[in-house]
Amino acid sequence: MKIDGVFYQSFLSQMDRYSEEDKRCIESVVKRLSKKDSTCEERPGMLLGKIQSGKTKTFMAIIGLAFDNQFDITVILTKGTKALAKQTYARVKQEFSSHVKEDRLQVFDIMTVPSGLTKYELNQKLIFIAKKQVDNIDRLIALLGEKYPELKDKGILVVDDEADYASVGFKKSEGEVLSNRTTEQLEQLRTLAEHAAFLQVTATPYALYLQPADIEIQGKAFKPIRPAFTELVPVHADYVGGDYYFDESQEESALASFLYYPLTAEELTVLKKQDGRKVKLDNVLNAKAITGLRSAVCNFLVGACIRRLQDEDYGKAPKKFSFLFHTEAGKEAHAWQEKIVDTLVSSLAKAGAESPTLIEPLLQEAYEEMKPSVTTLQQHLPTYAKVRSAALQMLADGSVMITKVNSEKQIEELLDDDGQLKLRTPLNIFIGGQILDRGITIANLIGFYYGRKPNVYQQDTVLQHSRMFGFRPKADLAVTRFYTEPTIYAAMKRMHECDVALRAEIAKNPEQAVVFIQKDKSGKVIPCSPNKIMLSNTTTLKPFKRMLPVGFQTLSKTKLTPITDKIDKRLDSLNPNEGFEAPFLIELDVALALLDQVQPSLEMFEDEGYTFDWDAAKAALTYLAGLSKKSENRNKVWCLVRKNRNLKRTVSVGSHAQYADAPDSTKTEGRLRQQYSIDHPMLILIRQNGSEEDEWRGAPFYWPIISAQENAQTTIFSHETQKNADVQENDQ
Known part of the structure; x- marks a missing residue:
């Protein structure tokens, strides 16, 4: 060549x-x-x-x-x-x-x-x-x-x-x-x-x-x-994508841990259409229904001011910054959202000019929100007095511009020669929908308010909405925030995991196809129809991938105790002489029965966006247990039992409390998984003491974890048969 x-x-x-x-x-x-x-x-x-x-x-x-x-x-x-x-x-x-x-x-x-x-x-x-x-x-x-x-x-x-x-x-x-x-x-x-x-x-x-x-x-x-x-395509060092938003953000000491700001489902509902009973435009500075949105706008204002002051201190020309607001596809919703945001910004400007003390708490709160992330990066943090003065000046000068973008004509008028949305003022807020996806670049984006919540999440569509991905300087990341609802965040995290798994497999073998499997009515796992991907029904499996419920409370003590007692007896009968120091092999149907016993003891916080699909988990375990090339090794599962554990229900991550998601230890249970789980998946049952001091109900319970084996192939697993598929393929 x-x-x-x-x-x-x-x-x-x-x-x-x-x-x-x-x-x-x-x-x-x-x-x-x-x-x-x-x-x-x-x-x-x-x-x-x-x-x-x-x-x-x-x-x-x-x-x-x-x-x-x-x-x-x-x-x-x-x-x-x-x-x-x-x-x-x-x-x-x-x-x-x-x-x-x-x-x-x-x-x-x-x-x-x-x-x-x-x-x-x-x-x-x-x-x-x-x-x-x-x-x-x-x-x-x-x-x-x-x-x-x-x-x-x-x-x-x-x-x-x-x-x-x-x-x-x-x-x-x-x-x-x-x-x-x-x-x-x-x-x-x-x-x-x-x-x-x-x-x-x-x-x-x-x-x-x-x-x-x-x-x-x-x-x-x-x-x-x-x-x-x-x-x-090679990924370069300055690229910021799903790894930062969904992996690094889980690390308590990382800069990314300050990124995610959870919204409520109620707030997203309020933003769908105009409703004067829930949001009165003459009271946007205090309306509880838009607490997250108000914080987002104030954080954007203060964060941009911090960055512009930093630029000035370093002898650079202050940059312009952008904020993307994407919650709905309909133009009626965009008009309502534009009205709210415009009223909010003008109300901030009016209060700043006439009675600055009215917005003092909002500016102070936003400054405190940005402070730990800026200091974590060890960047110069301007004093609150300087930031406050800069923010009030921005509002007085009309430096905050709100632009609604929901038509091809508008997008054509707003793009510059490089295909980026033009930043006409120091602070630019863009409100739009589907038009703001593929091919559109938004420079210096430090705020992304995302609320698209369809009945079925389609991975390609949602990822293309992620205009916050791209090349971002670290100084901007210190004041960047991602606002979304927990259900949406969890779905996007699942999509990210799927994407990472896919790319890892391609890096190893660019010729191989990705295997999609699904569970039909008989409980068998078969390849799914290729014409659709329904993310709400899929799970990514890869070597040592864990599946476990997160975001739940246990039953009351009186209801929980008999369930735990039955599981205790069942486990004792399975391994009466060996103790529980090491894993032991059990039949697949026994493992599934144990999951059935555990399931009713945990109540998921579904109204907060936390769910666990038990059918998908059991179908995944069934699939993993059948992967061994030797027929005599199929349909067996390692069972690892741990007792007398005390894990608090919530943990602090960044500036927000989240539910605990690691009942197992990387050093102990993780080591045993890697040692034993080569050809067989593992079911880990962690017996928590469940004390009230740790925010539980005062009774022991089992926290289950399903772990894929080392020899598992990366797979996107779908647990429901797609009915009336548009295109049929041959069985594989």
């Missing part, structure tokens, strides 16, 4: 943008795209990045290297909005500007291609940008198939940006399964070119990995687009 060509070298000359890891990724992709039979329309390559991690930068360099190696034409398929197509066009023109200037390359939006391209132009390298919309793809098909048929014989690279969006999809109409129109068009495009390679680019690949071997709908056969290989 040629790596010293003029196109690729123009990217490598920007060494500050492309590391050695980037180069390895880029060259690996093009080598495989160029190799005969490596990819085709039925076996695309996959460039898998994280949300806002530099995927576009990477695939631009891939296009450059491809032009130096066998490829003459690139088609870039973008998400179907004018703003993002325009943004992609501008980005391509910028990245390849020297080649356009020197007549080596032409860049076209498919909707504005000149009526007659000359032979001279057709012999140059060509890039066509097309939205994944009917009229755009029709034009592309006509251009390659009819108007300039000679182009079909050239080497064509099709880059499907956000490949899981619009590229696959099916729907039901009057009981019949239909393919989306764009899916049909892309199928036609895929079969049009004689010599083509296909590269999918996305951060949310789940639907693509789950494509079946064959799909036939109403007599039409659709070729699979499951990736032939996957290349991971």
Whole structure:
């Protein structure tokens, strides 16, 4: 493969943008795209990045290297909005500007291609940008198939940006399964070119990995687009993503522990539509119904002031900052939220000008909220007097701007040439919904108020909402806060775990598919239908992954004691002579029966967003117990019993109290799991004394933990059969 060509070298000359890891990724992709039979329309390559991690930068360099190696034409398929197509066009023109200037390359939006391209132009390298919309793809098909048929014989690279969006999809109409129109068009495009390679680019690949071997709908056969290989976009040190938001945030001493601010479900309900009984606009500074929102706005104001004062102290120009408010999809809700936030900011400004003492408690509280995280980072903390003065000045100067963004026209007007939302004032609050997802970058984001709570969480959709991911300086992280409700946070954490597991497996073996399994009515575990991912019914399993209930209270002492006594007797009968120092093997049905006995003793705080799906846990244990290659070892579970434990029900994490989630110890139980649980899963039963001093009900109870074995394959496990699946696949 040629790596010293003029196109690729123009990217490598920007060494500050492309590391050695980037180069390895880029060259690996093009080598495989160029190799005969490596990819085709039925076996695309996959460039898998994280949300806002530099995927576009990477695939631009891939296009450059491809032009130096066998490829003459690139088609870039973008998400179907004018703003993002325009943004992609501008980005391509910028990245390849020297080649356009020197007549080596032409860049076209498919909707504005000149009526007659000359032979001279057709012999140059060509890039066509097309939205994944009917009229755009029709034009592309006509251009390659009819108007300039000679182009079909050239080497064509099709880059499907956000490949899981619009590229696959099916729907039901009057009981019949239909393919989306764009899916049909892309199928036609895929079969049009004689010599083509296909590269999918996305951060949310789940639907693509789950494509079946064959799909036939109403007599039409659709070729699979499951990736032939996957290349991971390198993640650089300044990137902030799910690891920070959902892993590091659990560490008490970490900067991220100050990040999460829990909201109530009631507050999110109030923000759905206008209700003067719950929120009176003339009393927004005191309304209890929007306590979290008020704190969020004040924290944003104070946090931004702290950062701007720090910049001034360091001799830098103060930055502008942003805050994203995303709770609903409907425009009516956005209008109501805009009214509340606008009234809140204007009320703060009025009080600051006329009676500053009225908002003193709010500013003081926000300063105290930011203080520990700034000091944890060992950054300079301006005095409260300076921050207060700066905040009042911001309010008086009209430096806080509220912008509602819920239409394509608005987003097109608000994006700058780099595809970022313009920050017009020092503090910018954006209120919107689905339009603020794929491809939209919000600079200097230090506040994210998120409240989307559907009946079924779809992982790709929710992760694409996570505009708070991206490259963030640590100084900004010290004043960054993430506001959401515990149920939503738990769902997002589960999605993050799934994503981490997927990437870990791909890093080990880029060729392998992810296995989805599910429990049918008979209790058997089978692969699920690939056309949908229902996150509310899935759990990620990987080696030594733990599943346990968190956020609960026990039954009353009188009801709990007989349950615990029965479990004590059952465990004694299973292991009467050995004691409980070491784990012992039990049959799967016994382990399931023990879980059935424990289940009624724990009452989950469902109204606070804490749930534990016992059916999913038991189905997962059933699946794990059946993984052994030797039939004689299947359906057995290690049982580890620990007694006389005292764990308090709540623990302090960062600036907020949370429910305890680690009844087992990494050093003791963790060591035994790694020592014994190689081929068999483990059921750990921790007998807590349950004293009232520790906030329990004054009686012992068992806290169960299911742990996957070392030899378990990473799996996304679904415990319910998907009924009326749109597309059927063969049993596997």
